[in-house]
Amino acid sequence: MRADSQAPPIRKRFGQNFLHDTSILTRIVGAIDPQPGDALLEIGPGRGALTRALLERVEHLHAVEIDRDLAEGLRRAFPSERLQLHVGDALDLQLAELGVRPEGGWRVVGNLPYNISTPLLFHLLDQVHWVRDMHFLLQREVVERMTAEPGSKRYGRLTVMLAARADARALFGVPPGAFHPPPKVHSAVVRIVPLAEPRVPPERFEHFAQIVNRAFSSRRKTLRRGLAGLIEPGDLEAAGLDPGERPENIDVAGFDALARVLRNR
Ligand code: SAM
Numbered sequence: 001m002r003a004d005s006q007a008p009p010i011r012k013r014f015g016q017n018f019l020h021d022t023s024i025l026t027r028i029v030g031a032i033d034p035q036p037g038d039a040l041l042e043i044g045p046g047r048g049a050l051t052r053a054l055l056e057r058v059e060h061l062h063a064v065e066i067d068r069d070l071a072e073g074l075r076r077a078f079p080s081e082r083l084q085l086h087v088g089d090a091l092d093l094q095l096a097e098l099g100v101r102p103e104g105g106w107r108v109v110g111n112l113p114y115n116i117s118t119p120l121l122f123h124l125l126d127q128v129h130w131v132r133d134m135h136f137l138l139q140r141e142v143v144e145r146m147t148a149e150p151g152s153k154r155y156g157r158l159t160v161m162l163a164a165r166a167d168a169r170a171l172f173g174v175p176p177g178a179f180h181p182p183p184k185v186h187s188a189v190v191r192i193v194p195l196a197e198p199r200v201p202p203e204r205f206e207h208f209a210q211i212v213n214r215a216f217s218s219r220r221k222t223l224r225r226g227l228a229g230l231i232e233p234g235d236l237e238a239a240g241l242d243p244g245e246r247p248e249n250i251d252v253a254g255f256d257a258l259a260r261v262l263r264n265r
Contacts (some may be wrong), residue, residue: 006073010181014044015112016113017111018180019049019137019178024174024178031135031191032107034107035060038107040054040058040061041095042054042060042063042110043063043064043090043112043136044063044066047075048074050060059082061083062085063083064089064093071085084169086098096130096265102132105152107134108124108136109121109135111136112137112138112184114138117138118142129194132194133191134193135171135190135192136190139185140173140185143170144188145159149161151249156257157215157249158256160250163203163251164256165198168190169191171187174186174187175187197254211227212225214230223242224243224244229254231262235262237258239254239258241254
């Protein structure tokens, strides 16, 4: 399995920053700790740096790559019985349609293109019952938002929507020099493990998402003002929330309590 010597041009629009630091690759694979038989799915294999490191630990890997030129290189570098490549947009990916239903769920990994990392995360969270865990290399700021505590500057919609369905843990930072070309920002590796029992039950999820979206679209406003029109007077008190509180101080259980009030109205 050799790297492609005739590398295609680097496409900024696809968020291409290729990992070349072997110690970081080893650390990422160590964090994933792939076991023989694991169903691994890599998002954006690019030139195959992480792919190659993973294939030292598992026999077979699925991957989704949008760039046709890179996909061509990957096909040349890895035999199809080792790497099953899906050429297309990961944002359209339906795990149920990959043709396999791994018993333990998919282990999704990737050095994600930063421009799609948040929508991709939400897309995968919508299919979370197919997922065992996810390990992503992301912009450090996004990882901080994923793992923020209520009351902190980074706490927001991403934190709450993620915490409703999964646990997220920041593992370690990765400096710009580990990539080619180096990105302008620092990166970090995050582990996301879906909860067996989501913190917000499916029947309330739509209301919950609506409230969270609205609350954080005006995070400087109090709950009373920010949610005006969506909730009625008394709903916040009925949910045990202080109407003068700001959304950044409300945890998942608080937003869920309000979703329950709205649903039962
Ligand atoms: N895994 C490689 C590495 O670590 O060197 C490449 C990582 S690079 C940050 C992101 C990769 O995702 C690129 O190969 C890019 O072409 C691919 N990509 C970008 N947008 C994508 C999308 N919507 N669906 C699938 N792959 C995408």
